[in-house]
Amino acid sequence: MKLRGLYAITDSQLLAGKFLAYVEAALDGGVTLLQYRDKSSDEARRLREAEKLYELCSRYKTQLIINDDAELAARLGVGVHLGQTDGPLTSARALLGAKAIIGATCHSQIELAEQAAKEGASYVAFGRFFNSTTKPGAPAATVDMLAQARKRLHLPICVIGGVTLENAEPLVAHGADLLAVVHGLFGADSTQEVTRRARAFNVLLKSSV
Ligand SMILES: Cc1ncc(COP(=O)(O)OP(=O)(O)O)c(N)n1
Ligand SMILES: Cc1nc(C(=O)O)sc1CCOP(=O)(O)O
Numbered sequence: 001m002k003l004r005g006l007y008a009i010t011d012s013q014l015l016a017g018k019f020l021a022y023v024e025a026a027l028d029g030g031v032t033l034l035q036y037r038d039k040s041s042d043e044a045r046r047l048r049e050a051e052k053l054y055e056l057c058s059r060y061k062t063q064l065i066i067n068d069d070a071e072l073a074a075r076l077g078v079g080v081h082l083g084q085t086d087g088p089l090t091s092a093r094a095l096l097g098a099k100a101i102i103g104a105t106c107h108s109q110i111e112l113a114e115q116a117a118k119e120g121a122s123y124v125a126f127g128r129f130f131n132s133t134t135k136p137g138a139p140a141a142t143v144d145m146l147a148q149a150r151k152r153l154h155l156p157i158c159v160i161g162g163v164t165l166e167n168a169e170p171l172v173a174h175g176a177d178l179l180a181v182v183h184g185l186f187g188a189d190s191t192q193e194v195t196r197r198a199r200a201f202n203v204l205l206k207s208s209v
């Protein structure tokens with residue numbers, strides 16, 4: 001499977017009271033990967049929500065990715081996204097198997113991406129490219145770095161951090177395969193607007209293949 005498209009990421013605060021409705025609206029507009037990102041330690045709620053997302057993603061034929069938690073991913077038989085301090089990629093690969101989608105945060109360091117590739121990552125993520133309300137303190141990355149990464153890496157490249165419909169085009173033009181978005185997708189006033197944004201992200205990605 002070619003990993004290219006919109007990578008929607010949930011945010012438990014932003015989506016409070018409208019979680020499944022907004023996620024379904026995004027899936028309706030077309031999502032390649034959906035990441036369940038919940039930084040709380042409420043394990044029971046995390047399992048419940050992840051199971052609901054699994055059902056929804058199965059209906060829309062979208063791949064579910066769990067942030068941080070390889071055990072939860074293994075329990076559901078889905079992929080995982082790991083940051084630099086979220087445990088070894090090789091252990092996650094051994095746990096989830098050869099076919100699972102495993103992503104790795106590489107900030108703005110191509111060397112981290114090369115290491116992740118060696119350790120079996122399915123995609124590498126660079127960011128933050130713009131100001132992010134979700135994660136304002138994430139280290140910054142540049143379009144020049146992205147262009148260099150595109151030349152050196154053969155894995156799908158994901159970009160993250162403040163990505164919106166207004167600023168995504170140069171990222172796609174410089175080699176991004178996956179646009180990972182929280183606010184630029186879910187920070188909308190209605191489900192209809194979430195679907196419209198998802199469709200528009202897909203148009204942007206298709207017009208630059
Ligand atoms: C697609 C994608 N890219 C980067 C991240 C950030 O991961 P990490 O650095 O582990 O930070 P947290 O998201 O866990 O706060 C991500 N989640 N997804
Ligand atoms: C979870 C996350 N990781 C980042 C990184 O740079 O590693 S930026 C980020 C937040 C993405 O949310 P938004 O689209 O609202 O900026």
Ligand SMILES: [Mg+2]
Pocket residue numbers: 067068081082083086
């Ligand atoms: Mg993490």
